[in-house]
Amino acid sequence: MTTRISVKNAETGSSVEMELEAENTVEEIIESAASYWEVSPGAYVLRRGKAVLRGQSTIVEAKIREGDVVELIPDPEGG
Amino acid sequence: MKRPRVVSERKRAILERSPPPSNRSRPHFWLKEEKRSDVEEALAGTGPLPLYISRTAEAEMRNHSISSGNQNLEAMGLLLGDVFAHSKKSYTVVKNVVTTDLEASGVSVSFHRNGFETLFDRLDETDFDYVIVGWYHSHPGYTCFMSPKDIETQQRMFREDFHFAVVLDPLKLQIEAFTLHGEGCISVPFAVYQEEHEDPYGRKKLSLKPR
Numbered sequence: 001m002t003t004r005i006s007v008k009n010a011e012t013g014s015s016v017e018m019e020l021e022a023e024n025t026v027e028e029i030i031e032s033a034a035s036y037w038e039v040s041p042g043a044y045v046l047r048r049g050k051a052v053l054r055g056q057s058t059i060v061e062a063k064i065r066e067g068d069v070v071e072l073i074p075d076p077e078g079g
Numbered sequence: 080m081k082r083p084r085v086v087s088e089r090k091r092a093i094l095e096r097s098p099p100p101s102n103r104s105r106p107h108f109w110l111k112e113e114k115r116s117d118v119e120e121a122l123a124g125t126g127p128l129p130l131y132i133s134r135t136a137e138a139e140m141r142n143h144s145i146s147s148g149n150q151n152l153e154a155m156g157l158l159l160g161d162v163f164a165h166s167k168k169s170y171t172v173v174k175n176v177v178t179t180d181l182e183a184s185g186v187s188v189s190f191h192r193n194g195f196e197t198l199f200d201r202l203d204e205t206d207f208d209y210v211i212v213g214w215y216h217s218h219p220g221y222t223c224f225m226s227p228k229d230i231e232t233q234q235r236m237f238r239e240d241f242h243f244a245v246v247l248d249p250l251k252l253q254i255e256a257f258t259l260h261g262e263g264c265i266s267v268p269f270a271v272y273q274e275e276h277e278d279p280y281g282r283k284k285l286s287l288k289p290r
Contacts, residue, residue: 004086010202012239013091013161013210019084032083040235045195050203052195073198074236077189078155078216079228 005064007033007046008071015069020059027055033072044072091210096163098127098170099272107137107271109247109254118268127170130243130256130269136160136173137271140247141254143178144217148249153188155181155216159202159209162241171212171241172272177201187228188216213243222248223255225264233259243267 001022007029008015016036018029026046034041046053048070053062064070098104106118121128140156147154156178162171179194179201190198202209214237218224223246225233233244237259244257244264257264 010209010211011236011242013208015089016085017087019086021081021083023080024083029083032085036085036088039238043232043235047195047199050196050199052199073195073202074157074211074214075190076155076157076214076216076232076236077187077228078153078214078232079187079226 003059003064003066005029005067006069008069009033009037010071010073011039012037020064022058022060024059025055026053026057026059026062026064029053029059029070030055030072043075045075047071047073093162093164093169095165097165098163099131099172099270103275104128104131104270104272107132107254107269109141109252111253114255114266114268118270121268122270125166126168127165128270129258129267130171130173131272132158132173132245132269133175134271134273136176139176140215140245141249143176144215144219144247144249147181147183148217148219151185151219152181152183153185153217153219154178154183154247154249155188155190155214157198157211158213158215158243158245159205159207160212161207161210162212169241171243173212173243173245174207175205175209176215177205185219186221212241213237213245215245215247217247217249219248220250222251223253225257230264233257233264243269245269 106115143154160173179198180191
């Protein structure tokens with residue numbers, strides 16, 4: 001049983017449709033999206049609405065459902 | 080266990096649109112004299128500048144950097160806008176900025192780990208379909224440049240031609256915009272633009288002649 005979601009890249013406005021298994025984690029979603037867009041996975045947080053989705057949570061724990069839209073947000077550091 | 084699989088992508092189209100007109104665009108008043116002349120020259124030319132920042136976004140960044148600078152802290156936020164094309168050149172428009180609680184010192188800055196909910200609230204309050212076209216931060220008292228940490232951030236997150244970093248020094252009253260170039264960053268000219276409706280004095284005078 002797979003779950004299909006949209007992942008939006010806030011830095012380009014593009015989005016991908018992604019197929020997930022129940023055991024997949026939020027971290028894996030970030031890694032897959034970052035790999036697809038060739039950006040560094042450690043530099044982003046994933047949000048659904050107001051909530052930050054935590055890295056080690058599975059999609060079941062994070063209550064990610066079919067048709068959800070999540071967004072990859074940059075987490076910059078300045079010096 | 081299978082890893083998440085990307086099955087399709089929808090790219091955002093770059094719309095063809097004229098840049099803000101030169102009579103409503105000007106160099107930033109914190110720019111050094113020679114850079115101000117460069118912007119004025121570019122505005123008098125035919126092609127778009129690489130970057131336009133709305134007066135609203137500029138004021139937000141400047142005020143944020145001043146209030147943090149008064150406490151000797153860096154400020155930081157995200158640039159929200161869009162990318163357009165004109166005369167076969169692309170350009171970026173920053174319409175607004177968003178920020179949240181920060182972990183800041185006089186020489187470093189990042190979003191506070193508990194600040195994301197506020198940041199996301201502010202993103203949701205945005206009244207246009209935004210693209211995060213870069214970031215801004217301040218160097219209170221240290222002038223405007225891209226430090227090794229800043230360049231690393233630019234390389235990791237803001238690698239597209241239309242991505243920019245705005246650096247402000249609220250104590251020396253300086254501002255500069257940068258983009259990636261090779262292994263480092265280069266300064267780029269930018270203009271501050273005013274929306275037509277923001278200028279109540281720009282309308283034609285009413286005629287007072289009797290009929």
